[in-house]
Amino acid sequence: MKVLFTASECFPFLKTGGLGDVAYALPKALRKIGIDARVILPKYGAISDYFKNNMHHIENFDVPVGWRNKFCGLDYIEHDSVPFYFIDNQYYFYRENPYGYYDDAERFGFFSRAVLEAINHMGDFTPDIIHCNDWQTGMIPVILKDTFSFSPKHNNIKTVYTIHNLKYQGIFDKNILTELLCLNEGYFHEDALKFYDGVSFMKAGLKFADKISTVSNSYAYEVQTPFYGEGLDGLLKSRSWDFWGILNGIDFDIYNPAFDKDLFAHYDKNYYADKYNNKSELQKMLNLPVNSNVPIIGIVSRLVDQKGLDLIASVLEELLQDGIQIVVLGTGDTQYEDMFKYFAYKYPDKLSANITFSNSLAQKIYAGSDMFLMPSLFEPCGIGQLISLRYGTVPIVRETGGLKDTVFSYNDATGEGNGFTFANYNAYDMLNTIRRAEYFFYNRKDIWNNLILRGMWQDNSWTKSAYKYEELYSSLF
Structure with missing residues (x-):
């Protein structure tokens, strides 16, 4: 099984929150149980020179953004036995912070389309599943079904979309459909991407992905209620049969008091006096x-x-x-x-x-x-x-x-x-x-x-969760 894990951040390249930990640790755990999991993310300017200097450049290609074509480079590095791909465009991603700009709709619309275009340039790796995470990747399932449905490289790919925090939804003006995403205005209705008067990247992922998940069983239940649902509880209820709650873990190699370089003294569960x-x-x-x-x-x-x-x-x-x-x-x-x-x-x-x-x-x-x-x-x-x-x-x-x-x-x-x-x-x-x-x-x-x-x-490592994700992926076929 081949899985392309797509995220807007990933440790150790760039991390602002829990998503960065998941994007690093889950693919690593999946590979340990025999799944060919790889990660693709933006090539941010803030990534250290050590990693940039060790990347291998694969190819350049154009990515449509509305009526324009934008440059895109595809780079590659293997780190900690996990293959990582990077979408390179200095205008969009060489900035001080990864998020919080007036053109985030354009930046992550470009990234979503670029991920799908990049599959044409990955050699013998064609994913069976694209695993999308949070609003920044929410347009991938839509564009896959709309634009790439007749592509031999893409027409058998399934999608999983994971909610890490429903509160952050990526809501933008409806004009982005035609001006940035190359989608027609028919997507601006309640049963598609319309969210009040705007277009929601989060809703796009929830509506068009083949399966959806979130990061704990209790949160999966909570977001189907009005208090926690952020206006999307009805949609989540309607997809409850396709909605999985899979608890996150932590990387036991990184979070280990026996070896943690930041501690004053090391200890473990067999001897914790230190x-x-x-x-x-x-x-x-x-x-x-x-x-x-x-x-x-x-x-x-x-x-x-x-x-x-x-x-x-x-x-x-x-x-x-x-x-x-x-x-x-x-x-x-x-x-x-x-x-x-x-x-x-x-x-x-x-x-x-x-x-x-x-x-x-x-x-x-x-x-x-x-x-x-x-x-x-x-x-x-x-x-x-x-x-x-x-x-x-x-x-x-x-x-x-x-x-x-x-x-x-x-x-x-x-x-x-x-x-x-x-x-x-x-x-x-x-x-x-x-x-x-x-x-x-x-x-x-x-x-x-x-x-x-x-x-x-207590075993809060990723091992149990990796097997649950394997079960989720298998349910797609």
Whole structure:
């Protein structure tokens, strides 16, 4: 089985969020179970010279963008045993950031068409399946069916479209249909690409792909309801038979406390005493009192409402009266950045606010914290809770999306569970859950140590998910 995985970002070339991790780790896992998975993405200017200098140029060709033809180069590199293709156009992709420009419809419309044109230039590799991800690739299934249906190289290709976050939909003016995408105005109706008064790339993928998926079972259920559905819940309900929820994993080679180069000390599930060296060194580094008997609550997050920052804001002063320390890492809305800066000034022995982003510091927080807080309003899958479990840091989460599918609240009666959870989106439910975790940290070290070990032994690698994707792919034929 041959799969071309297409995405707008991919670690280690360029990554802004969880999609970048998935685009790297899932194809790698698929190849380990015998699927010829390859990745295609834009050749951004921000990709390091190391990778650019090691790319092999395959061919140049033209890509229609409305009435114009635009240059496209196709480059190739193999990294970590995975073949990667790159769509090269300096005008579209040699910019400071990958997204957020006035012409994103044109840029990713070009990319979608270029992916399909590139298949003519990949030698003996013709995919059985194109696996599309998020709105930036949503037009690929439409253009494939509209423009390439009679092409011998394309007419047997099936498509899978994965939602990583339904909130970001790529909605643009209807004129893009003819002016950029070479599609006729017949696609501008409710049963095709029309979304209110615009054209939605996300809706295009959901409507025209042969199968659709998202990154957890719970999120697949949630987005079929009006609250989470972002106006597309009706469409998703109508395709429920073709809609799969497959939980993301993490790459256990990268996220491994036994070898992670960013940690102060290495440890694993067989001997985790050195986790506490990471805690004390993190406290020293951030000028917090070094005290192994005080729990550190880690927060590594975008500082926005979706991540539950409004809940934290409601009770932060009260929470800081407890015997805890809080370490925050992230950037986002000014109100939350300022809030953490203020409380770090007011309680310098209890809160460290790091209003930036650093992968190195993030890893130190995952390893050095005792608890990891993710009170999200919604969370398609989430990666923070998976890393925290791997690093022996007990997660405290709200029961939504992938958080609900991976973190299970400790049950006093049965002894089951790997963390602490709350269901209602309520600040005091969150606060009570944090204090429940504090109780076990302080008073039941036997249970607390079992929670640490249970998380570290949990298999959240990509292996199980890769087999589920193989099942999804096989269902297309």
